[in-house]
Amino acid sequence: MAERKLRALLVDDEPLANAELQRLLGAHHDVLEIVGVCEDATAAREAIDRLLPDVIFLDIALPDESGIALMASLDPAPTVVFVTAFNEHAVQAFELSAEDYLLKPVNALRLEQAVARLLASGDRSTPEPRDLRRPLRLHERIFLHDTNARLWLIAVGEIKLLEVAGEGTRVVFGRGTANSPRSLRAIEQRLPEHAFIRANRTQIIALSHVREVHPWFVGRLKVTIDGGIEVFVSRRQARAFTNELSL
Template identity: 85%
Template sequence: MSEHKLRVLLVDDEPLANVELRRLLEAHHAVLEVVGVCEDATAARDAIDRLSPDVIFLDIALPDESGIGLLASLDPSPAVVFVTAFSEHAVQAFALSAEDYLLKPVNAARLDQAVARLLTRADRATPEPRDLRRPLRSHERIFLHDTNARLWLIAVAEIMLLEVAGEGTRVLFGRGVANSPRSLRAIEPRLPDDAFFRANRSQIIALKYVRQVHPWFAGRLKVTIDGGIEVFVSRRQARALVSGLSL
């Protein structure tokens, strides 16, 4: 079990819902600490920056933006458990890597399951051995497995795109596609900073393979890399990309 309490932020525009969820979470006070409560997405973004929560319990229907939209815009994001009266958004939620999806009124036993899942996630996030954290250089070669259990030995410079695939990472390179059991978040610190760029919550691109960049909706960018593969850069990351590559 994680040695510290998980810091929790509650986001729901119904004050009574926040009060009730906070009451239910008291049963887990030994492992969870509620550090803030917000009633809209704007306040939630500010609280995330100030409080650095480990977990957000997030409603779908917020007055200024949907909870789905809020999660999609966070990069990186804390763990998110949706708490909502609407069952139809579950597929979207899990596609955005939500940890769980609770329906109102929240059942205590079901909440217990969600908390157990969060604690398991926290345990998986323990630091890796030092030699696995060392940043790679572009000329170095690494081993990757593909879906047919073949083993590839490739140079880091061959990698074009990395993206979330379940709990692991799908790696696209010039000669094929391979998979790593490690998460994208665990792999990212090992990539050369000057060669790779996180486009959104689930994808990292190699800058040398970018062929076209186009403005897209809501301040995002559409990037085309070798092979005609299109990747959408989040609004926040679009600003960083333009700033970093401008004279």
């Protein structure tokens, strides 16, 4: 049985850039089919749900939301190839498991290499979306980066606290602080069961790093974790928190 073509969605707010990418991808029409073109993240979300593309060629500078934020919010996400004029987002892109990162103006040979990577990445006769929901294990190591663009490779068990920071998440661990472009909710879905618990709407704490727990006002709790960091557990979460720590 013949392999089906990859279904591609193009997302870029510059019509000329979309047109040029379509022209270049036309050289690969035997293995790739363009099923849609969008100019912002809102339209892209709708198109992803409706068209179920195998791959998104995604710009970073979109008018309503960054391409990084769009990819981070898709769970599970289709395969993504970033196509952008900015090279400083490459670390974030590969942290999110982007398949490739192309700089504008796109070179035909470089695009050919990206398409080859796409074809080699899986069996197109039985495609499934990339599953980013697999629970992590405490010993697994993950990449993070800080505001000075320094990369950290840490074990999940080193994490003490996660909290909302803009469109992403701030991660506090034993050796410092770093950031993830993923939302707190997306990260929460991948944390090891019974090892982390949501303290409130904006923070998640690691139970193994809890040192003190005190009753607080209006049914809340004040929790101190390693490093003397104080976190307030909401009244709604207080019972779940004490149940996790009880015999």
